Each structure stands twice: as structure tokens, then as C-alpha cells.
Amino acid sequence: MNCAHNILGGSGMDVLEAIKARRSVRSYKEKPVPDDLVEKMLDAARWAPTGGNIQPWRFIVVKDRTLLDLLKKVSPGYLGNAPLAIVICSDKEHSYKVGGQLAKDYLTIADCSMAAASITLAAHALGLGTCVVKSFSHIAVKELLNIPKGVEPELIVVVGYPANIPKPPPREPLDRIVYLNRYGENFEKRDGENMGRVEKTGDDYLFELALFLATSAQGCLNEPPLYGPFRLLDALSRLIDLQEYGGGLTQDPFLRDLKNFVDSKKFLVMYDVEGFKRAIDEVVMRLTTEAKKRYLISKGATRECCGQGMKNPSQENKYGVQNEHASNIFS
Ligand SMILES: Cc1cc2nc3c(=O)[nH]c(=O)nc-3n(C[C@H](O)[C@H](O)[C@H](O)COP(=O)(O)O)c2cc1C
Incomplete structure (x- = not known):
């Protein structure tokens, strides 16, 4: 299972293992998370994709114990005493300026979720546990962390060394959630079918x-x-x-x-x-x-047609083509 710890430099297989083995951890050891690991998680976050590459995310790393306790108090979904929390915010104002309404309303949330996914996987690869938390009071978190107007906290990722790794909560089987081509149609593995090129007229x-x-x-x-x-x-x-x-x-x-x-x-x-x-x-x-x-047939013709009207609009251009466009453009 250690192969999952090679996620940042290993093969595709390691990533697939890590995706399956990661769990939402809600019970942590007191041991602090070293700063170089925090940096690695954030570095993984900034390489996540964003709509239009706008990168609206802003990350607040909370290590201060008093602030962590206060964060927990205003976040009903925040369980366990992790030594670290990464508050993922979106700069809505910047996003609107660069990407318009769609970016502000939708892309920011998708982008921050992408970052959260990268953080949780990187953390897992580094031997850490995480839990994504959405159940928190937005106005309270903004007030506690001095988050300015135009910036919104989207998700909190709680991070620490796991004291207890929960059993995997069940997942729906693929045949209940995946369709082929059209909604409701069974997905069956039949490689190469219908892959022929359609001739276009x-x-x-x-x-x-x-x-x-x-x-x-x-x-x-x-x-x-x-x-x-x-x-x-x-x-x-x-x-x-x-x-x-x-x-x-x-x-x-x-x-x-x-x-x-x-x-x-x-x-x-x-x-x-x-x-x-x-x-x-x-x-x-x-x-x-x-x-x-x-x-333009010649400089002379330009002057002529612009200044005094085209004398002979259907004269040939230098390609020997009857130049009807010339008369349209300069008439
Ligand atoms: C957007 C989002 C919000 C979540 N909010 C909370 C939360 O507030 N509190 C919590 O304990 N877990 C939260 N979770 C974790 C889910 O409960 C967890 O991912 C799910 O039960 C599956 O478990 P697993 O992550 O171990 O596979 C959240 C997860 C996501 C993706």
C-alpha cells in the first residue's frame, strides 16, 4: 500500500491506489504537520485545473490553536482536533473582473473543489489525513480570519496525522451511476465499438x-x-x-x-x-x-479611387482577376 505514497512522482497506478485509499479522517494525533509538507499540499493545489486558468483560489493556512478552536466552534461539520486547517477561499471580485458572471457564480466553486481534491490526495500521499468541511458559518469564518469583502470561504480542509482511519463508506456500484451515450442506457464494456470516422460533407x-x-x-x-x-x-x-x-x-x-x-x-x-x-x-x-x-492594383489606383472615386472599378488586379471587390470596398 506504500506505493500510494509515490503519488507526486510515481506511476498512474499509484494515483488510482491513492484515490481509493484516501478517507475522510475525523480523529487526529496531536503531532504538528511540518511546514514543508504543508507547502507540498498547497503546491499540489495550485496545479489543479481552473476554468479559464483564472486561479481564483486563495488559501489560508490556520495553525494557531486558538483560531482552530474558534473555527471549529463556528463549523458544525468540523470534527476532531486536527493541528491544521486550510481554508480555501475564492476571490469572487477578481473572478468577476476576469471571467464575468459565470466565473464568479460557478467556476470559483468548481475550481476550489478541484484544489481541495488535490490537497486531500497529496496529503494522503504524504501520510496525512484530511477531511473536507463545508458545514460552517460563512460570515463567522470571514469575521474570524479577516477575509475581505469580495472574497468568500468555499471549503475548509482539516489536516493532520490520522489517529484513526475510518472504514470506506460504501459507494454506489458503477452500473447504477454510469450510462453509455444516453442517460438511462446501460454502460457495457465493448472497446472499439462505433469508433469509425464519420465522413463529412x-x-x-x-x-x-x-x-x-x-x-x-x-x-x-x-x-x-x-x-x-x-x-x-x-x-x-x-x-x-x-x-x-x-x-x-x-x-x-x-x-x-x-x-x-x-x-x-x-x-x-x-x-x-x-x-x-x-x-x-x-x-x-x-x-x-x-x-x-x-x-489594390497600385498606389496610384488607391489615391484615385479614394480621392476621386474609382474610374474603372472592373479593371484587373495584379492576379489578372476582374476586380469587382475593389469597387465595393472603395465606392
Ligand atoms: C463538498 C464536501 C463537503 C463535505 N463536508 C463535510 C463536513 O462538513 N463534515 C464532515 O465531517 N465531512 C464532510 N465531507 C466529507 C464527506 O462526508 C465524505 O467525503 C464522504 O462521507 C465519503 O467518505 P470518504 O471521504 O472517506 O470517502 C464533505 C465532503 C465534500 C466533498
Whole structure:
């Protein structure tokens, strides 16, 4: 069973063992938890996933015995005398600023739960016991720990060396809680079934794109504001793929390159907002430069059409194509 203690550096098997062996502990030894182990648990917490990588969590490590006793007094669900508690808070104000209403109302809770899961598993790997506590008075905990306005305590994780590890509470069997493909349909293990690729036509692709745009528009109502430009950029990339499926469309190397650029940069939105903004600028500049190449015949023509109206709007561009767009743009 010691293999579970290799969770932070061991194989996938160790993680699975640890997930099953972890228990909610409600009786602890007095022995204090060393600070380097506390740091390891918190380090595991900050590597948990968060919606939009917003990382709204703030952790208060409570070691002061008097404060721990007071915390316990205002938390009916807090059992046992653990020497440490980690209060996981979410910075709702920051979350709203960066991620909008959805992030503030929902993502923060999911994110803090992810952090709690990592803490409990890391603690188990380090030979510690934990118990997640949600039954506490929010206003009392805020008052006791000087938690400012705009920040909310979401969960308390009580930590210590277990005096007693409880038996595993029963779990529902998988066949009662897991369905295959549709709610209510039995899950049966049959690897590889229905995995074939579905051939897509241009019409399918266009329909898919319409669905993507509609669901993205809906998302824009409450997703993080930066997801709007992210979805549009993604739509641009998907639109260019229409060349693959749409009959009558020619392959356009410029658009293909642009798509590759977009796909290589779009996820910057998750971790480098300034880089993401620069990438959007670059996309606009590439398109604008290309538009100039495609639609402006010469500098002289530009001046002519902008200043005095296009004299011959249907003249050929430098690709030898009848330039109807030029008349549209500059008329
Ligand atoms: C969101 C959440 C809130 C919980 N709140 C409490 C609590 O207030 N007090 C408590 O003793 N246990 C609490 N627990 C622990 C559960 O009772 C425990 O996880 C469950 O009984 C399964 O036991 P196990 O963790 O040992 O597998 C909470 C767990 C979660 C995930």
C-alpha cells in the first residue's frame, strides 16, 4: 500500500491506489504537520485545473490553536482536533473582473473543489489525513480570519496525522451511476465499438459551424469576456477549413497559413493575455496586408479611387482577376 505514497512522482497506478485509499479522517494525533509538507499540499493545489486558468483560489493556512478552536466552534461539520486547517477561499471580485458572471457564480466553486481534491490526495500521499468541511458559518469564518469583502470561504480542509482511519463508506456500484451515450442506457464494456470516422460533407461542415457560432454566442452572454474574441478566432480557423469540404472553393495557401497561425496562438488566451491580443493584431495585419495585395492594383489606383472615386472599378488586379471587390470596398 506504500506505493500510494509515490503519488507526486510515481506511476498512474499509484494515483488510482491513492484515490481509493484516501478517507475522510475525523480523529487526529496531536503531532504538528511540518511546514514543508504543508507547502507540498498547497503546491499540489495550485496545479489543479481552473476554468479559464483564472486561479481564483486563495488559501489560508490556520495553525494557531486558538483560531482552530474558534473555527471549529463556528463549523458544525468540523470534527476532531486536527493541528491544521486550510481554508480555501475564492476571490469572487477578481473572478468577476476576469471571467464575468459565470466565473464568479460557478467556476470559483468548481475550481476550489478541484484544489481541495488535490490537497486531500497529496496529503494522503504524504501520510496525512484530511477531511473536507463545508458545514460552517460563512460570515463567522470571514469575521474570524479577516477575509475581505469580495472574497468568500468555499471549503475548509482539516489536516493532520490520522489517529484513526475510518472504514470506506460504501459507494454506489458503477452500473447504477454510469450510462453509455444516453442517460438511462446501460454502460457495457465493448472497446472499439462505433469508433469509425464519420465522413463529412460541405453541408455537414457548414451546419457544424452554424452550431458552433450559435453556442458560442450563447456562451458570450456569461462566459469570461475574453472568450468572445477567442471563439471568434476559433471560428475563423474553422471557417478556413470549409475549403476542405466545400465543393467549388479553391485551396487558398494564404488562408491555410493564417489558420495555422491562429491555431498556434489561440490558446494564449489561457495563459498570456497580452500575447493573445498581439496575436489578434497580427491576424488583422496579415489579412489587411493581404487585402491590399489582392484588391489594390497600385498606389496610384488607391489615391484615385479614394480621392476621386474609382474610374474603372472592373479593371484587373495584379492576379489578372476582374476586380469587382475593389469597387465595393472603395465606392
Ligand atoms: C463538498 C464536501 C463537503 C463535505 N463536508 C463535510 C463536513 O462538513 N463534515 C464532515 O465531517 N465531512 C464532510 N465531507 C466529507 C464527506 O462526508 C465524505 O467525503 C464522504 O462521507 C465519503 O467518505 P470518504 O471521504 O472517506 O470517502 C464533505 C465532503 C465534500 C466533498
